[in-house]
Amino acid sequence: MAKMNMLHAINSALDITMNEHPQACIFGEDVGYFGGVFRATSGLQEKYGKHRVFNTPLTEQGILGFANGLAAFGAPALAEIQFADYIFPAFDQIVNESAKFRYRSGNEFNVGTLTVRTPYGGGIAGGLYHSQSPEAYFAHTPGLKIVVPRNPYQAKGLLRASIKDDNPVIFFEPKRLYRASTGEVPEEDYSIELGKAEVVQEGSDITVLAWGAQMEIIEDAAKQASEQGIHCEVIDLRSILPWDIDTIAKSVTKTGRLVISHEAPITNGFGAEIAASIQQACFLHLESPILRVCGLDTPYPLALEKEYVPDALKVLAAIKQSMDF
Amino acid sequence: MSNPNNVSLNINHALEFIDGNALNIPTLSILTEDGDIHPSATAPAISKHTAIKLYETMRFIRLLDERMQGAQRQGRVSFYMQCLGEEAAVTASAAALDQEDMIMAQYREQAALHYRGFTLDQFMNQMFSNELDLGKGRQMPIHYGSNELNYMTISSPLGTQIPQATGYAYGQKVKHIDAKTGELASIIDNVTICYFGEGAASEGDFHAGLNMAAVHKAPVIFFARNNGYAISTPADEQFKGDGIASRGVGYGIKTIRVDGTDALAVFAATQKAREIASTQGEPVLIESIAYRLGAHSTSDDPSGYRSKDEEANYKTCPIEKFKKWLVKQQWLNEEDDLKAKESIREDILAALKRAEVVQKPALEELVSDVYDTPIPSLVRQYNELKEHIQKHPDAYPVTSGRIK
Numbered sequence: 158m159a160k161m162n163m164l165h166a167i168n169s170a171l172d173i174t175m176n177e178h179p180q181a182c183i184f185g186e187d188v189g190y191f192g193g194v195f196r197a198t199s200g201l202q203e204k205y206g207k208h209r210v211f212n213t214p215l216t217e218q219g220i221l222g223f224a225n226g227l228a229a230f231g232a233p234a235l236a237e238i239q240f241a242d243y244i245f246p247a248f249d250q251i252v253n254e255s256a257k258f259r260y261r262s263g264n265e266f267n268v269g270t271l272t273v274r275t276p277y278g279g280g281i282a283g284g285l286y287h288s289q290s291p292e293a294y295f296a297h298t299p300g301l302k303i304v305v306p307r308n309p310y311q312a313k314g315l316l317r318a319s320i321k322d323d324n325p326v327i328f329f330e331p332k333r334l335y336r337a338s339t340g341e342v343p344e345e346d347y348s349i350e351l352g353k354a355e356v357v358q359e360g361s362d363i364t365v366l367a368w369g370a371q372m373e374i375i376e377d378a379a380k381q382a383s384e385q386g387i388h389c390e391v392i393d394l395r396s397i398l399p400w401d402i403d404t405i406a407k408s409v410t411k412t413g414r415l416v417i418s419h420e421a422p423i424t425n426g427f428g429a430e431i432a433a434s435i436q437q438a439c440f441l442h443l444e445s446p447i448l449r450v451c452g453l454d455t456p457y458p459l460a461l462e463k464e465y466v467p468d469a470l471k472v473l474a475a476i477k478q479s480m481d482f
Numbered sequence: 483m484s485n486p487n488n489v490s491l492n493i494n495h496a497l498e499f500i501d502g503n504a505l506n507i508p509t510l511s512i513l514t515e516d517g518d519i520h521p522s523a524t525a526p527a528i529s530k531h532t533a534i535k536l537y538e539t540m541r542f543i544r545l546l547d548e549r550m551q552g553a554q555r556q557g558r559v560s561f562y563m564q565c566l567g568e569e570a571a572v573t574a575s576a577a578a579l580d581q582e583d584m585i586m587a588q589y590r591e592q593a594a595l596h597y598r599g600f601t602l603d604q605f606m607n608q609m610f611s612n613e614l615d616l617g618k619g620r621q622m623p624i625h626y627g628s629n630e631l632n633y634m635t636i637s638s639p640l641g642t643q644i645p646q647a648t649g650y651a652y653g654q655k656v657k658h659i660d661a662k663t664g665e666l667a668s669i670i671d672n673v674t675i676c677y678f679g680e681g682a683a684s685e686g687d688f689h690a691g692l693n694m695a696a697v698h699k700a701p702v703i704f705f706a707r708n709n710g711y712a713i714s715t716p717a718d719e720q721f722k723g724d725g726i727a728s729r730g731v732g733y734g735i736k737t738i739r740v741d742g743t744d745a746l747a748v749f750a751a752t753q754k755a756r757e758i759a760s761t762q763g764e765p766v767l768i769e770s771i772a773y774r775l776g777a778h779s780t781s782d783d784p785s786g787y788r789s790k791d792e793e794a795n796y797k798t799c800p801i802e803k804f805k806k807w808l809v810k811q812q813w814l815n816e817e818d819d820l821k822a823k824e825s826i827r828e829d830i831l832a833a834l835k836r837a838e839v840v841q842k843p844a845l846e847e848l849v850s851d852v853y854d855t856p857i858p859s860l861v862r863q864y865n866e867l868k869e870h871i872q873k874h875p876d877a878y879p880v881t882s883g884r885i886k
């Protein structure tokens with residue numbers, strides 16, 4: 158095991174992939190010699206050459222269109238979108254093309270070897286256009302898989318699984334954690350199964366659920382709750398699509414309560430889907446209404462970020478509200 | 483002879499491809515390095531007043547950039563982008579316009595905004611995202627905008643302003659169409675200029691915007707700032723063929739390339755472009771060539787992707803070059819210039835200190851302007867948030883003391 162930050166862990170997963178498959182290509186804005194604006198692809202061009210690790214022109218639509226073509230050919234296409242906020246110019250290529258390639262052709266063609274990596278989320282004083290969490294837009298699209306890691310170990314294992322998965326995957330990397338989160342990560346290859354949530358902490362009173370960088374926040378809230386005698390079961394969803402209803406339902410059946418937290422605006426956020434599904438699955442076991450602690454229905458602000466975000470204090474308040482119902 | 487698809491057929495019986503590099507568009511250059519007019523060039527008509535204002539704007543922006551770059555290093559602002567090397571390109575193009583023309587910029591065009599009259603305090607208030615910021619503290623530093631000054635607020639997603647500029651300019655044109663006859667007036671009083679980098683010219687929006695402008699004849703001046711780099715990506719990994727200018731030709735748009743370190747060349751080209759746009763009601767493309775002498779932004783370190791030797795090849799300072807000309811005109815003297823610089827530096831520092839202590843926007847600004855008036859769900863969320871903050875005032879010191 159080695160100590161790695163999330164960027165190293167991602168780099169390691171990409172390195173293994175490039176080694177494993179001679180046609181695998183990494184591409185995106187500034188990813189070549191420079192290693193990307195966050196340096197996730199550092200050193201890979203030196204190692205695998207300019208034909209397989211390269212800068213693209215500045216066109217997200219082009220990157221995803223190209224990636225779809227390359228993946229349709231059968232090569233692992235490891236596309237980077239510099240910030241998740243800039244994935245929208247590629248929306249058509251992802252939602253109408255990547256997601257529907259297999260279905261519309263009766264599997265004559267598919268883009269299963271496509272993986273899109275993109276830094277996402279707030280907490281870096283980036284304001285509107287460097288802080289968005291767009292997972293819910295994509296979660297409305299059958300044919301895609303969506304994954305969000307919470308630490309370096311998860312990042313490497315989930316990224317390897319995303320790459321090996323025979324479906325197009327969008328891999329959202331919480332950029333706030335890139336350097337901030339470090340931990341033990343095996344140098345060798347391993348994968349973490351997609352579509353499985355992880356129970357990070359067991360507890361009997363209430364289930365608290367999040368993903369990505371928001372995990373830190375709910376863990377903090379759970380800790381504060383435990384000082385007040387409330388035992389939270391803390392779950393990391395990890396995969397947004399498909400998502401692990403069984404693990405969540407099992408937990409909520411045990412605890413009778415659920416608080417979901419995400420950074421994206423609350424209305425039509427992915428928390429809405431979870432709340433509706435768990436309400437149906439666990440109706441008779443619920444002791445209180447399912448609560449969501451999310452971003453407001455506004456664009457992500459700069460100056461008033463602290464007020465906007467679903468911080469630990471707001472999560473704790475929801476935990477107590479649920480307990481006191 | 484033309485075919486129905488608007489292509490002129492020039493029948494040839496030899497199998498020949500046109501080379502992708504066949505176009506070799508010349509670059510307009512008027513000033514020499516010593517501040518003289520090239521023997522075969524003609525200086526544009528520029529008044530002393532305009533020339534001095536142009537110079538003062540460049541000088542101001544250089545000093546502001548230096549100070550704010552430093553302020554970022556001291557952790558006083560979170561981010562900054564300087565326009566080192568491109569001052570003449572941006573300022574001289576803005577100087578050739580009418581104050582009422584619309585400017586739709588990318589982000590590195592603070593000089594155009596200052597030329598229009600954006601004050602030092604306005605710059606600072608935006609960068610400190612305080613309650614006096616016209617953008618209400620919502621965007622990162624350098625995302626300026628002012629309706630009064632006809633300067634569209636910057637949006638980070640690259641290239642999005644390009645088709646918008648086409649649409650805005652089309653509006654300026656439609657305004658001059660006679661409702662009865664359907665005819666266009668011979669002069670359109672205002673046009674739009676749209677700035678973007680050579681990197682942004684790879685976005686789909688660029689192609690959409692130019693094509694729409696060409697087909698629908700929108701009076702927009704596309705101003706491509708080709709500074710050689712998009713963050714770390716050099717221009718030769720960005721496009722092939724003859725620069726951005728050749729794309730203009732491809733879309734059937736009148737096009738010129740200028741030396742972007744030459745204020746007089748940029749001024750002359752933009753003045754002419756404006757005349758074409760406003761009298762013929764059609765788009766023009768200007769490609770300005772001026773190396774980005776500085777880093778992309780304060781988050782970037784160019785030593786990781788380009789050499790000192792390469793940078794040294796482009797040491798021309800556009801401000802010095804223009805200054806030499808002004809001095810030769812006897813419109814400027816060195817001594818006054820030095821004194822002015824000192825006092826501007828002091829002004830900048832004082833404004834920085836003023837803006838730094840102005841409080842952040844009030845809590846209401848979190849939910850205002852999402853819609854014209856907050857929708858019910860937003861009002862509910864706001865009230866819940868307000869209650870939460872009132873219960874925990876210490877955790878939200880920026881807003882809690884001012885909640886009504």
Ligand SMILES: Cc1ncc(C[n+]2csc(CCOP(=O)(O)OP(=O)(O)O)c2C)c(N)n1
Binds near residue numbers: 186681774
């Ligand atoms: C759609 C989109 N993709 C990516 C980015 C990130 N980004 C910001 S600036 C930049 C480089 C732009 O280069 P260029 O257009 O040449 O302008 P310059 O910075 O050289 O003035 C990139 C990739 C963005 N802002 N928007």
